[in-house]
Amino acid sequence: MAAGLVISAPASGVGKTTLTLALARAWRNRGLNVQCFKSGPDYIDPAFHAAATGRASVNVDSWAMDRATIAHLVSRGLDADIVLAEGSMGLFDGVAARGVSGTGATADIAEMLGWPVVLVIDPSGQAQTAAAIAAGLRDYRAGVRLAGVVLNRVASPRHEDLVRRALKDVGITVFGALPRHAEISLPKRHLGLVQAEEQAEIGKLIDEAARFVSEHVDLDAVMRSAPAWSPQAASNGVSVTPPGQRIALARDAAFSFVYPHMLEAWHAAGAEIATFSPLADEAPDANADVCWLPGGYPELHAGTIAANARFRSGLRAFAETRPVHGECGGYMVLGNALTDADGISHEMMGLLGLETSFAKRRMHLGYRLAALAAPMPGHQAGARLRGHEFHYSTILAQPDTPLAVVHDATGAVIAETGSRRGHATGTFFHLIAEDR
Structure with a gap:
């Protein structure tokens, strides 16, 4: 034991x-x-x-x-x-x-x-x-x-x-x-x-x-000093619905912030995960039915992301017919432009109108409770999602239709609502669990 x-x-x-x-x-x-x-x-x-x-x-x-x-x-x-x-x-x-x-x-x-x-x-x-x-x-x-x-x-x-x-x-x-x-x-x-x-x-x-x-x-x-541990009765799993049956997941040094329990929950629900590397100029799996761009450090690799034509064209083609979702750094990459810490603006995917900047850093940190105004991969409109936000970027523009009404842990409404346009959605918070 x-x-x-x-x-x-x-x-x-x-x-x-x-x-x-x-x-x-x-x-x-x-x-x-x-x-x-x-x-x-x-x-x-x-x-x-x-x-x-x-x-x-x-x-x-x-x-x-x-x-x-x-x-x-x-x-x-x-x-x-x-x-x-x-x-x-x-x-x-x-x-x-x-x-x-x-x-x-x-x-x-x-x-x-x-x-x-x-x-x-x-x-x-x-x-x-x-x-x-x-x-x-x-x-x-x-x-x-x-x-x-x-x-x-x-x-x-x-x-x-x-x-x-x-x-x-x-x-x-x-x-x-x-x-x-x-x-x-x-x-x-x-x-x-x-x-x-x-x-x-x-x-x-x-x-x-x-x-x-x-x-x-x-x-x-x-x-x-460590006592023997007898666990409480466990539930059948984590309350998270996978965003699709076959998920194209960006995974490299720029896109690596994924909660391990999320990936395990997707697998446990029968989903397949096909990873690809935007930094290696790879496109999402053409056989996937959803693409997920997690957070990470895209601001440190913005020039490479902007220059990788195969990744850019492949993601844009994917988004013409299937859902694409970005969390935090992934959300920024789905936007129009990302300005790095040196003040250099890099063209991003343009699937959303979001523009962000790291030239003037401001920390955004805390739990988030989001009520979806529209569907996103794995969740229907009206779903209540619990997550956490941590980044230093400043929003220069967020012109698209808001994805959700987002509150912090005190119940205050915050400006980081996420966005939706066509098949693309994005949030600044990283999803942890769905309210049951």
Whole structure:
């Protein structure tokens, strides 16, 4: 029977991902089967999890998913020896208004599954105050249990001793303390971590992180803190209808932001997925009945996309008779023009009138609830879709008929309505689930 733990922290940027990957690889190196999950709407970390464990990782999200869906997704960990759920942001950070089964906070998943939390604490610039923070997190919400802490970026042995003593005084276990070690830091990019498939050295980075953490963290004590896990009854699957029977899916460095559970749900419903690479100037499969362009980093490849004639002509021909849908970056590529960070405008597909710019960056971030005003692939008019938006582009023009009325997590109407024209549709949000 699997044992489960949640890896969380007081805030973002403390080292949750690095510790999760290191623990997963260290235990895998011991011959254990390790299953990872990601709490919240992050489509990058699951690829890193898979690189560390050799097993596919998926997102679980209390704002967008009901308990039965989450139970179904985590049931894949039943044959593992240890299950690790990596949190997002701080342990209790979510949105103000409750969603389907929670606010999107990591604490929701910890309480729902009964998994205790391993807290990553960065005590830089403090000592005993780190214990006050850990104790506050431990006591903040009944039902969320703290297994212990791992200290990260400790300045010196004296610094470690001060923090350890303070944590002992409040009854909190310290599993280990990591001195500053820049070599194991994962590289950053303008939109978060770089994608795992882009990192030729990702295996070496994870191995080094595992070695380093194994030297400084009591892995056996961490394992003993993880209780045996008996899952709740799982539903039959994720509530997502595939957009077609045979789906032409853009998949390369410019188009890679797809939630793994979405692809699995499409497969489970009997759909076939035929991938193609716009960056390699490939056209969508002519035998597909729908084309899906996910998000990614098209702004970094806008010149190549604009110049690839086979992709452009093939996609336009496809859209004459069959649906084409774009999410976020894919939506931008379906538009008229994309201006990159250098202020250079690149002609896009022209299937929609959308024009976007990265010359003046503005972050758009948050959960989205969309009521479709018209059909889109896989969903009828009137459907309520839950998703998440994260991009830095500015809308210069969005002239087409709106696809949906879109609200943020507070219920406020937002301007990123999506668009529809002919067989083409697009949204700025990435779909997570459909309201049942």
